[in-house]
Amino acid sequence: MPNMKQIAKIANVSLGTVSHVLNGSARVREPLKRRVLEAVESLGYQPSQLARGLRRDKTNMVGMIIPDLTNPFFPAVVRGAEDIAFSNGYRLILCNTDNDHAKELAHLDQLRTYLPAGLIVIPSHFSDLTAQAESYRKAGAAVICVDRLPKHWKGDSVTADNEAGAYAAIRHLLKLGHRQFATITGPLHLTNAQERLAGFQRALQQSRVPVNPEYIQETTFDKQGGYARTLVLLRLIPRPTVIFAGNDLIALGALLAIRDSGLLCPKDISVLGFDDLDLADITNPSLSSVSQPGYQLGSTAARLLLDRVRGDTGPAKHIVLGTTLKIRHSIAPPERRPARPARAKPRMP
Amino acid sequence: MPNMKQIAKIANVSLGTVSHVLNGSARVREPLKRRVLEAVESLGYQPSQLARGLRRDKTNMVGMIIPDLTNPFFPAVVRGAEDIAFSNGYRLILCNTDNDHAKELAHLDQLRTYLPAGLIVIPSHFSDLTAQAESYRKAGAAVICVDRLPKHWKGDSVTADNEAGAYAAIRHLLKLGHRQFATITGPLHLTNAQERLAGFQRALQQSRVPVNPEYIQETTFDKQGGYARTLVLLRLIPRPTVIFAGNDLIALGALLAIRDSGLLCPKDISVLGFDDLDLADITNPSLSSVSQPGYQLGSTAARLLLDRVRGDTGPAKHIVLGTTLKIRHSIAPPERRPARPARAKPRMP
């Protein structure tokens, strides 16, 4: 591989001049500049990112730490980040944590030795990111938190407007006439799960629709959790006419549980998801869902990161992206009768 | 950040000794070794991967180049590779090509300057990888091709047994009594699409079931393509009783097209996919599919890569992983009547 020294010799200039031409770090007169560029061209020279990073104390790599690439929501986020990073000359180092904060810590610890320009993180459960990020920041690396925030997070973040998304969705269901609401939340130590629950509750309080705590179930963000919790909810009396799921995987589990219980969605019970994954379109019935912009979450985070790398030292930014309600076939107005508690019993003669 | 010099001073040994302790590159007597390790511990020292890579002419990064992370088949492959890489101290640099060979070339070109230990590549359409890989190999970096191979590829590869998978699936359908087969292949310049078609044809030839060329449609590996081609196939007379889709996304499009045409799957027509994505389980009817081990594809590639990095210089390896047929509700025996060509017409009185 050619190096700067060879370029310098061919172009008959000094090493420093080559560097200045390549980085625009000082004015270089036209003829010299041309000679350098020609030499670069002729040898197909590319600067060593390693040497450059070593010298500058910073590479153009970005660490991207996510829970699990095979969870269908995350690839879009990663893709958004990669696109922006790549088109600005940065590369993404991908790390999965499996929501294990020890594994996250290991990644955080080891990534440092690559001197990344920054980190884009979707924190794991019980993440220790807040403490770690401090040391990155000291080393001049930006850290952007995406989708959900660890405890006491004060730094930059890009999230979806979970609260408003949930709120709008529940409002819609209220207008349809529903009064028996249940929700299956994700793990409530995660901020996104909390916010979705908060939106759910605000909409109902505002309409003075009470919700018994039994109708709020917490589980993991997956199909199994949704399935099991739905079975619990379906046994409650009165039976809820709506299940608002913390994400689409939970909603998917809910649909299966409803079907397996011999009930019909949406006739007997409406189901609403969150995320609007591709799968929402192909379930039966197709799943209504609060759509959040996964790709934009990633691309926005990457842009914010680049701003920081380029010197923006303003106060922490908290970017919140809007959501939209995607209405499909899994929701319908409630049936007239079973809304009243007293009526539920006759079903078991 | 602490460096080796500081460790050396604290441990009261030379720089070289620290390096030898850390790398086991030479025998170091116990007391010195202990002093070094203690110093490392006390300062939380971690060697700079950049300096190490610069000196060794090779980093412990692995470039992973794939068409598109948001295509649901690829995340599992990436995840498999990342797991193995990480647990061996390697990091993955992720690059999407969007099947654009120019973008692939750009990645290939630029990744070189990071001196990766190797590359794991799912080649793009019309990939130029074969030429590029040569220069990587010269630089001591291994290149492993996964899932499908570019033209004239002679190097290491890890693929699924597409031919056998397709063959077994078609055999199964033959046993069910089907005689009118159609297939919607992926782009036939891709080896995996070719192989699946080959398996399809071998099974039918063996049973002396002829297939008119019209019944073989080629398209892109996505839902839209599957939808459009299915509409074409459904207009043929006699109407096929089976559509073997080149992958699950195509199959999904086929299911939608069948439904939109007022037909029933599997009663009127059976549909078979390939990949066995998560979505196969939740379509209606659930999709039968040839299951290929995405995660293993990635993890096997990573293991092979590590073998190469560690000095295995044997001849090129072509690892082929087995597939299994996952039977769900989208296939059924053909209805008695419409199997014969002549009978198709009465349907349009």
Add this chain to the structure above:
DNA sequence: CTTATCCGGTGAAAGCTTTCAAATTGGCAA
């Protein structure tokens, strides 16, 4: 005409590790 500035350009140091030749140590045989 001299002096202060400025522009372009240069060479060397620094950043951190690995590796190799050379120096040193320790042990053992003579």
Add this chain to the structure above:
DNA sequence: TTGCCAATTTGAAAGCTTTCACCGGATAAG
């Protein structure tokens, strides 16, 4: 005690780039 070999340990070079102090020459000011 001396000599010698093998085992350890050391110091410096190399790998490639960025950056900074500094220099020659030219221009502007006095």
